Amino acid sequence: MINRRQALFGFMQFVAGSSLIRADKKFSELNDPMLRLANVFDFAALAKKKLDPLAWDYLDEGSDDEVALRDSRRAFDDIIIRPHFLDHDVSKIDTSITLFGKKLDQPTYMTVTGGKNCLIANGEEEAALGAGASNSLMITNGGITSTLAKGKGPKNWWQYTTAAEFRTKNQMVNFAEKLADQGCSAISVTVDIYQVSHRERSIHNGFVRNWCQGNGIPRDAKGQLMYKPDDVLWTTGDVPAPRPFPTPTWDTIQRLREISSLPVLIKGVMTSEDTAKAVKYGMSGVIVSNHGARQLDHTGGTIEALPECVQAAGGKIPVLVDGGFRRGTDIFKAIALGATAVGVGRPYLWGMTAFGQRGVARVMDILKAELAADMGMAGVGKISEIDRSYVRMRK
Numbered sequence: 001m002i003n004r005r006q007a008l009f010g011f012m013q014f015v016a017g018s019s020l021i022r023a024d025k026k027f028s029e030l031n032d033p034m035l036r037l038a039n040v041f042d043f044a045a046l047a048k049k050k051l052d053p054l055a056w057d058y059l060d061e062g063s064d065d066e067v068a069l070r071d072s073r074r075a076f077d078d079i080i081i082r083p084h085f086l087d088h089d090v091s092k093i094d095t096s097i098t099l100f101g102k103k104l105d106q107p108t109y110m111t112v113t114g115g116k117n118c119l120i121a122n123g124e125e126e127a128a129l130g131a132g133a134s135n136s137l138m139i140t141n142g143g144i145t146s147t148l149a150k151g152k153g154p155k156n157w158w159q160y161t162t163a164a165e166f167r168t169k170n171q172m173v174n175f176a177e178k179l180a181d182q183g184c185s186a187i188s189v190t191v192d193i194y195q196v197s198h199r200e201r202s203i204h205n206g207f208v209r210n211w212c213q214g215n216g217i218p219r220d221a222k223g224q225l226m227y228k229p230d231d232v233l234w235t236t237g238d239v240p241a242p243r244p245f246p247t248p249t250w251d252t253i254q255r256l257r258e259i260s261s262l263p264v265l266i267k268g269v270m271t272s273e274d275t276a277k278a279v280k281y282g283m284s285g286v287i288v289s290n291h292g293a294r295q296l297d298h299t300g301g302t303i304e305a306l307p308e309c310v311q312a313a314g315g316k317i318p319v320l321v322d323g324g325f326r327r328g329t330d331i332f333k334a335i336a337l338g339a340t341a342v343g344v345g346r347p348y349l350w351g352m353t354a355f356g357q358r359g360v361a362r363v364m365d366i367l368k369a370e371l372a373a374d375m376g377m378a379g380v381g382k383i384s385e386i387d388r389s390y391v392r393m394r395k
Contacts, residue, residue: 066293
């Protein structure tokens with residue numbers, strides 16, 4: 001007959017060896033070097049080694065003094081997780097959510113990013129294939145029609161636009177109808193990119209903006225940059241020239257919402273006032289975003305702006321957020337503050353640079369796994385169980 005101490009020791013041995021809760025793998029299972037990378041920052045380090053220095057700066061930089069870029073990470077340190085135990089069963093963790101009638105495996109999605117061809121050939125298609133492999137929602141610039149036709153792209157995808165297609169009613173109708181016919185799930189209207197920002201790393205590097213729309217950074221056999229006479233460099237000291245067409249207003253976006261069968265979200269919201277207007281004008285949702293800290297500087301981190309936007313939405317429309325998210329704990333904090341879903345950009349680009357579509361899928365899987373583990377350790381088994389009581393502000 002065993003005593004109490006022996007019984008407890010035996011139980012702990014069982015727990016330690018249980019495949020149900022282990023988060024490790026045998027050496028033989030880790031022959032793929034990609035699987036030995038512990039987190040998204042490891043992918044970033046590898047991506048930096050592989051990229052042309054100009055391409056890395058383009059991917060990594062923010063605008064002006066890069067204060068908002070630093071704030072996007074720093075702000076997470078001021079949010080403390082408050083775990084609650086025994087309130088919920090955490091034997092099974094469910095990270096899924098439902099957004100606009102579509103079920104997502106996790107609340108983390110691939111936000112729109114530009115310039116992928118500076119990182120890898122056919123970057124948008126590689127990203128789409130990674131989204132399909134990880135069953136992730138993707139917001140795309142476009143150009144993934146053939147990938148979707150083959151059934152290998154994301155099952156749930158949204159179209160990015162800056163409203164260039166909205167200059168006439170016919171343009172707007174054709175745009176919305178075409179997307180619906182292609183299986184698009186929503187339209188994301190980016191509203192913070194109507195002026196060219198100062199990306200000073202790229203200015204110092206003599207960077208040509210359209211390199212990343214073509215075949216990447218052109219260098220000769222000696223490694224020198226190759227310029228064409230009509231190349232337009234990213235420069236400074238110029239007052240923005242007048243745009244050939246007026247920029248959209250709330251009335252413009254409201255007309256799209258009225259004629260489209262698809263949900264319409266405004267991306268680039270950072271204030272309660274703009275969130276309230278989105279509700280007023282009938283938008284389907286807002287995305288709290290500072291464009292990866294690549295447009296207006298000194299806006300703070302998006303996680304700092306999130307609470308006031310959630311409050312202004314008042315539960316009438318979903319509030320999404322992107323900008324600086326790198327960890328499962330980051331995602332957990334955003335959900336606790338009221339976000340419905342969280343977008344990541346640079347992390348999946350790091351994965352894509354390092355390993356192509358496989359890297360994209362792996363990064364999304366890592367973020368899902370981190371969030372699931374964090375949920376269990378915080379005492380929740382479902383996304384719907386996370387609320388404001390699970391975080392507090394340090395300051």
